[in-house]
Amino acid sequence: MSEKLHNVLFVCTGNSARSIMAEGILNKLGAGRFKAWSAGSHPKGAVHPLAVEVLERLGMSQSDFRSKSWDEFTQPGAPELNFVFTVCDNAAGEVCPVWPAVTAHWGIYDPVAVDGSPERQRQAFNDVAQVLKRRIELMLALPEPSLASLSIQSQLNAIGKM
Numbered sequence: 001m002s003e004k005l006h007n008v009l010f011v012c013t014g015n016s017a018r019s020i021m022a023e024g025i026l027n028k029l030g031a032g033r034f035k036a037w038s039a040g041s042h043p044k045g046a047v048h049p050l051a052v053e054v055l056e057r058l059g060m061s062q063s064d065f066r067s068k069s070w071d072e073f074t075q076p077g078a079p080e081l082n083f084v085f086t087v088c089d090n091a092a093g094e095v096c097p098v099w100p101a102v103t104a105h106w107g108i109y110d111p112v113a114v115d116g117s118p119e120r121q122r123q124a125f126n127d128v129a130q131v132l133k134r135r136i137e138l139m140l141a142l143p144e145p146s147l148a149s150l151s152i153q154s155q156l157n158a159i160g161k162m
Helices: 018-029 049-057 089-093 116-140 152-160
Strands: 004-013 034-040 083-086 102-105
Touching: 004 018, 018 034, 018 049, 018 116, 049 116, 083 152, 102 152, 116 152
Parallel strands: 004 034, 004 083, 083 102
Antiparallel strands: none
8 A cells, every 4th residue: 555645845934945955855755755845935046055065965966946935836736735834933924825734833043044154054054954854754753644633733843843
């Protein structure tokens, strides 16, 4: 019996770092079970170079990543989403489009906003990627039947607080 493919959207304001990294990590770790995208309310239009560097280090081709508006996921023909995660507090507080999906907030600080040396900035991107990776691993560990249950909302919100 094959598992259902779950469509996931990671949302952030600029869609240049956190949501892009989450998209890449879930597509790699959840391949065959999950398909992820990312979008922003006010996309920057480009993926941050340090996000690309982190994705490359994690073994992901970054050729498909692009900064885009969440409006793309409200249009006819857009993927039917099962889960929508906000990964920044700004996007969580905005009036979002209505998606008939399970939603959860997995807020984490913005590595783009970290000042300091290039090493400090690189470390911030690596730290954020590791937190997102751990949250995604916890979600992937949930048994398939629980992904369809009503309790999944509280489980996913709890993962976002870890």
